[in-house]
Amino acid sequence: MLSAAAKVNLVLEIRGKRADGYHELATVMQAVDLSDRLVLDEAPGLGLAVNTDGVPCDATNLALRAATTLREAAKIDRGVHITLDKRIPVAAGLGGGSSDAAAVLLGLNRLWGLRWPAARLAEVATALGMDVPFFLRSGASLGTGRGEVLEPVVAGALALVLVNPAFGSSTAEAYGRVTPAMYTDGSRARKLAELLRTRQAARVAASLYNGLEAAVAPHHPEIERMRAALLAAGALGAAMSGSGPTVFGVARSFEHARQIRARLTRASWRCWAVRTLAGPAVRMRTSTMSSLGRGQAARRGTLDPVFGGSNPPAPTTIGRGRR
Ligand code: C5P
Numbered sequence: 466m467l468s469a470a471a472k473v474n475l476v477l478e479i480r481g482k483r484a485d486g487y488h489e490l491a492t493v494m495q496a497v498d499l500s501d502r503l504v505l506d507e508a509p510g511l512g513l514a515v516n517t518d519g520v521p522c523d524a525t526n527l528a529l530r531a532a533t534t535l536r537e538a539a540k541i542d543r544g545v546h547i548t549l550d551k552r553i554p555v556a557a558g559l560g561g562g563s564s565d566a567a568a569v570l571l572g573l574n575r576l577w578g579l580r581w582p583a584a585r586l587a588e589v590a591t592a593l594g595m596d597v598p599f600f601l602r603s604g605a606s607l608g609t610g611r612g613e614v615l616e617p618v619v620a621g622a623l624a625l626v627l628v629n630p631a632f633g634s635s636t637a638e639a640y641g642r643v644t645p646a647m648y649t650d651g652s653r654a655r656k657l658a659e660l661l662r663t664r665q666a667a668r669v670a671a672s673l674y675n676g677l678e679a680a681v682a683p684h685h686p687e688i689e690r691m692r693a694a695l696l697a698a699g700a701l702g703a704a705m706s707g708s709g710p711t712v713f714g715v716a717r718s719f720e721h722a723r724q725i726r727a728r729l730t731r732a733s734w735r736c737w738a739v740r741t742l743a744g745p746a747v748r749m750r751t752s753t754m755s756s757l758g759r760g761q762a763a764r765r766g767t768l769d770p771v772f773g774g775s776n777p778p779a780p781t782t783i784g785r786g787r788r
Contacts, residue, residue, distance in 0.1 A: 469568035471559040491651030508546035531566035556633025558707030567600030621664030624722040639708035642680035670702025670715035698728035
């Protein structure tokens, strides 16, 4: 069983356009405790089952691409069946697909006995997407380059409220709308990385920034509505995450985050009160108990207390029969 956390971008600055077509970024990414669950089972070929409508199960799925890419990079003839229990909204700016891909890389490194060091996995991760390397790590990072050059950031715990309008936003389209007027110098990201140490939620909230908002928000008026609703409900500050459309607000405490969440009553919005994670974005549990079928394992795994639920631990099957 793997738990793959979402992230928010507390700051996302676009510094310019690169010769390779990507944008030069300075961003502070922070993992939060809204997580997908994955079970990896030995199998003859590569396969994927997802519990959510609208999530592709074909080769376009980043979790499956992670397995394919790692198998090719390792030059081995091994298979895996991935069961993906999706809780992070898709195309939401929360890095869900990237986190699933990182979880598959870490899980298969173990399941296939590769023993690759983190730096080698990070190369494969970067080939899958610029957000993927972040999820191989812990807590918060300052990302530069295309977002894949990472420095760890010491971060105090924060409570946040995530609001998602139940439609997706394309990352490539968002970056495609960026103009030089949206470029900034990266100092906001560095300042926020320093501030995060202080545990002062109000100062962090006042320093949130996302340069992509100017490219995305005019096309999705809901983004301004979500921000206004978060602030009206008591959030200390609010910003869009990544390429959106999810907007998050900073609360004084987790209890405060729950109060804010309860005040957001618009039926079409999905809202979560979450805590930031200091530990690994991907967490792995192995077990010698392997009697559950895939579906059952995925369902029971959702209640695993290690991942924030309240029921007894579920038997899990990563490395089934091998450990
Ligand atoms: O890295 P990822 O595949 O998630 O990026 C999706 C798209 O977003 C890229 O193809 C590129 O158009 C854009 N992008 C960018 N600059 C970055 C990261 C992504 O222009 N630093």
